[in-house]
Amino acid sequence: xxxxxxxxxxxxxxxxxxxxxxxxxxxxxxxxxxxxxxxxxxxxxxxxxxxxxxxxxxxxxxxxxxxxxxxxxxxxxxxxxxxxxxxxxxxxxxxxxxxxxxxxxxxxxxxxxxxxxxxxxxxxxxxxxxxxxxxxxxxxxxxxxxxxxxxxxxxxxxxxxxxxxxxxxxxxxxxxxxxxxxxxxxxxxxxxxxxxxxxxxxxxxxxxx
Numbered sequence: 001x002x003x004x005x006x007x008x009x010x011x012x013x014x015x016x017x018x019x020x021x022x023x024x025x026x027x028x029x030x031x032x033x034x035x036x037x038x039x040x041x042x043x044x045x046x047x048x049x050x051x052x053x054x055x056x057x058x059x060x061x062x063x064x065x066x067x068x069x070x071x072x073x074x075x076x077x078x079x080x081x082x083x084x085x086x087x088x089x090x091x092x093x094x095x096x097x098x099x100x101x102x103x104x105x106x107x108x109x110x111x112x113x114x115x116x117x118x119x120x121x122x123x124x125x126x127x128x129x130x131x132x133x134x135x136x137x138x139x140x141x142x143x144x145x146x147x148x149x150x151x152x153x154x155x156x157x158x159x160x161x162x163x164x165x166x167x168x169x170x171x172x173x174x175x176x177x178x179x180x181x182x183x184x185x186x187x188x189x190x191x192x193x194x195x196x197x198x199x200x201x202x203x204x205x206x207x208x209x
Contacts, residue, residue, distance in 0.1 A: 059073065113196065132150050
């Protein structure tokens with residue numbers, strides 16, 4: 001019987017392509033600009049959604065030794081090789097207003113962000129607050145739009161703001177995920193959309209006992 005090679009799915013292929021970019025990469029040139037540090041072995045340490053990873057020429061490796069989703073690994077590598085410079089602006093915008101959005105993609109904010117979070121947390125603010133705490137979010141007070149807001153730093157230079165509007169007599173409850181306006185300087189637009197999906201999925205999962 002011949003051995004069948006494991007079929008690689010699309011997400012795994014993305015990661016493998018990113019790993020190729022690590023060959024000979026000099027992290028010392030950009031790590032300080034990304035808020036990252038190098039260890040004596042030349043590996044760069046990246047903290048992503050509450051977990052620490054080391055990135056080297058072979059890929060991203062969780063420091064806790066537990067398995068990691070390939071999508072998390074891809075985002076960690078993508079950030080580690082970013083040529084981004086500067087600091088977050090402190091101004092938060094929805095994904096549809098970030099550079100690169102094409103007409104019609106704004107539905108992601110409902111289908112990809114608000115709906116799954118409403119299914120998980122609507123009417124259960126304590127569960128939401130517990131999940132936020134597990135991912136390192138900080139309560140940022142009332143948003144200018146009137147909702148409750150929390151700020152996360154999935155990567156040092158890419159903060160996110162989650163806004164939750166509670167239901168009232170006029171409007172149903174909803175969630176909005178906002179990006180710092182400087183985010184595209186540190187991550188490509190497509191990667192930011194990918195980050196949004198991973199963030200929402202992790203937030204829902206961390207509510208489990």
